[in-house]
Amino acid sequence: MIRFDHVCKRYPERGDALSDLSFEMEAGEMVFLTGHSGAGKSTLLRLIGLLERPSRGQVIVNGRNLATLARGKIPYHRRQVGMIFQDHRLLADRSVFENVALPLVVTGLGHKEIGRRVRAALDQVGLLKRERALPVALSGGEQQRVGIARAVVARPPLVLADEPTGNLDPDLSREIFALFERFHAVGVTLMIATHDLARVGDLHHRTFVLSEGRLIKDTGAG
Amino acid sequence: MARTQSRRRSAPSLLELPGVWLGHHLQSAVATLGRLLRAPLATGMTVAVIGIALALPAALYVLTDNLRQLVGGWDQGAAISLFLHQDNSDLDAEGVAGRLREWPEFRRVQVIGAASALAEFRSQAGFAEALDQLSTNPLPAVLAITPQPAYATATQIEGLQERLGQLPEVDFVRVDTQWLMRFQAILDLAQTLVLLLAGLLALGVLLIVGNTIRLEIQNRRGEIEIMELVGATASFIRRPFLYAGAWYGLLGGLSAWLLVTLAVVALQGPVSRLANLYRSEFPLAGLGAAALLTILGGSMALGLVGSWIAVNRHLRGVEPD
Numbered sequence: 057m058i059r060f061d062h063v064c065k066r067y068p069e070r071g072d073a074l075s076d077l078s079f080e081m082e083a084g085e086m087v088f089l090t091g092h093s094g095a096g097k098s099t100l101l102r103l104i105g106l107l108e109r110p111s112r113g114q115v116i117v118n119g120r121n122l123a124t125l126a127r128g129k130i131p132y133h134r135r136q137v138g139m140i141f142q143d144h145r146l147l148a149d150r151s152v153f154e155n156v157a158l159p160l161v162v163t164g165l166g167h168k169e170i171g172r173r174v175r176a177a178l179d180q181v182g183l184l185k186r187e188r189a190l191p192v193a194l195s196g197g198e199q200q201r202v203g204i205a206r207a208v209v210a211r212p213p214l215v216l217a218d219e220p221t222g223n224l225d226p227d228l229s230r231e232i233f234a235l236f237e238r239f240h241a242v243g244v245t246l247m248i249a250t251h252d253l254a255r256v257g258d259l260h261h262r263t264f265v266l267s268e269g270r271l272i273k274d275t276g277a278g
Numbered sequence: 279m280a281r282t283q284s285r286r287r288s289a290p291s292l293l294e295l296p297g298v299w300l301g302h303h304l305q306s307a308v309a310t311l312g313r314l315l316r317a318p319l320a321t322g323m324t325v326a327v328i329g330i331a332l333a334l335p336a337a338l339y340v341l342t343d344n345l346r347q348l349v350g351g352w353d354q355g356a357a358i359s360l361f362l363h364q365d366n367s368d369l370d371a372e373g374v375a376g377r378l379r380e381w382p383e384f385r386r387v388q389v390i391g392a393a394s395a396l397a398e399f400r401s402q403a404g405f406a407e408a409l410d411q412l413s414t415n416p417l418p419a420v421l422a423i424t425p426q427p428a429y430a431t432a433t434q435i436e437g438l439q440e441r442l443g444q445l446p447e448v449d450f451v452r453v454d455t456q457w458l459m460r461f462q463a464i465l466d467l468a469q470t471l472v473l474l475l476a477g478l479l480a481l482g483v484l485l486i487v488g489n490t491i492r493l494e495i496q497n498r499r500g501e502i503e504i505m506e507l508v509g510a511t512a513s514f515i516r517r518p519f520l521y522a523g524a525w526y527g528l529l530g531g532l533s534a535w536l537l538v539t540l541a542v543v544a545l546q547g548p549v550s551r552l553a554n555l556y557r558s559e560f561p562l563a564g565l566g567a568a569a570l571l572t573i574l575g576g577s578m579a580l581g582l583v584g585s586w587i588a589v590n591r592h593l594r595g596v597e598p599d
Contacts, residue, residue: 107507128512135509145504162510164298206508 063113091266097249138207142219197228310521328530333537335476360421371419487584527581
């Protein structure tokens with residue numbers, strides 16, 4: 057599903073974020089990505105989502121070499137990847153429904169089908185009754201669940217989460233991870249960057265530990 | 279596997295595609311108009327600036343158009359006056375007129391016999407008593423000739439004047455259209471100025487729309503980034519901005535038309551009073567349907583081009599790479 061071949065990412069202003077990173081991940085796997093801040097977790101996820109391109113090496117996702125993917129093809133790659141962010145990245149002036157519908161709207165799906173799928177996604181995260189609310193009216197945990205619903209509404213085979221529970225208390229965090237477990241159970245490939253070592257310890261999934269841009273530990277399949 | 283399945287479920291069939299595409303554009307156009315109308319003050323100001331910028335050349339066009347029609351009205355009355363020698367009788371004059379009617383250059387040749395000229399002179403000028411003192415009619419027979427419009431240019435009239443002067447019966451030829459020619463030339467000049475002004479102000483409209491769209495792109499940068507994150511294509515992201523530009527242009531064109539029409543209505547009264555003083559009627563012409571369509575089409579195209587430039591310059595910076 058995902059393969060990194062000697063990947064380097066160098067930012068002109070702050071040097072190497074990732075250096076000589078290689079790993080392979082199968083479809084349907086759930087992987088935790090840990091390591092202290094600045095270890096390169098976000099950069100790794102951004103390379104997979106093609107928000108950035110590597111300085112060197114190859115990133116292959118779903119059989120596609122992202123280094124050679126034409127600019128016009130990038131949107132179609134992103135539709136195969138659901139992305140979840142610590143700060144949710146919701147549109148403040150749009151309702152919960154409209155926020156979750158966005159990935160479907162951009163694909164040109166019909167109204168009815170969008171409504172059906174958005175409600176199914178909201179139901180999965182337990183927010184069916186809040187579809188008309190604006191994001192500011194929701195708690196942090198609810199906002200993050202809206203972000204998760206948006207990431208999975210188009211049923212992408214791969215979901216990436218960057219510190220999804222960074223701002224949440226342990227109970228809410230547990231809920232979020234339970235959601236990820238459910239996606240994992242239906243065959244979605246997940247990569248979750250997290251500081252939440254308690255959850256990582258509980259769940260026994262394959263875990264990568266990054267330090268200063270290098271992969272220093274890979275627990276192997278959980 | 280999961281990929282192909284999900285694609286099959288989400289993609290519309292090939293047969294549905296044109297309808298889907300059209301539906302998107304319609305929806306995007308309507309949604310964009312809705313967004314513009316929800317900010318009536320900002321939209322109104324942009325539209326007003328475009329409207330005023332376009333109203334100026336449109337008003338000048340209406341002015342020159344009306345002047346041209348006014349002159350056109352005189353042009354038809356403008357004739358070549360052919361004064362025959364005194365020794366020609368009215369019958370001779372009829373003969374000359376008959377010959378001249380064969381010329382393709384003339385639309386109308388009218389004989390004013392010496393006797394009828396005298397009668398007209400007597401009634402109009404109030405010289406009745408003075409004329410009665412005269413034993414003979416001092417007035418010659420005159421042929422009033424109206425050339426075909428195609429032969430009414432300055433050089434052609436000059437040529438006609440020369441040819442008519444060589445006829446043995448003709449004493450002299452008077453053409454009273456030189457000032458008309460000058461006026462025509464001034465009108466041509468004015469029309470060129472209108473075109474230049476229109477070009478300049480069109481450039482202004484381009485900049486206004488471009489700048490407005492640029493600000494809108496800046497305001498919605500966060501939204502654009504999120505749309506890109508969830509896989510929106512560049513054309514999907516551009517579409518609402520392009521429609522906004524087209525709407526600005528269209529609404530601006532409409533308001534320009536409204537401004538000019540209001541001005542024409544306001545001027546109708548004074549103009550007809552002035553025309554009355556000259557014992558004439560002059561209905562002021564406004565912008566016709568063709569001019570309206572030109573303004574609307576042109577302004578919409580300007581809006582579209584302006585936003586297209588802004589979108590191409592400023593959306594590129596948002597695309598993450």
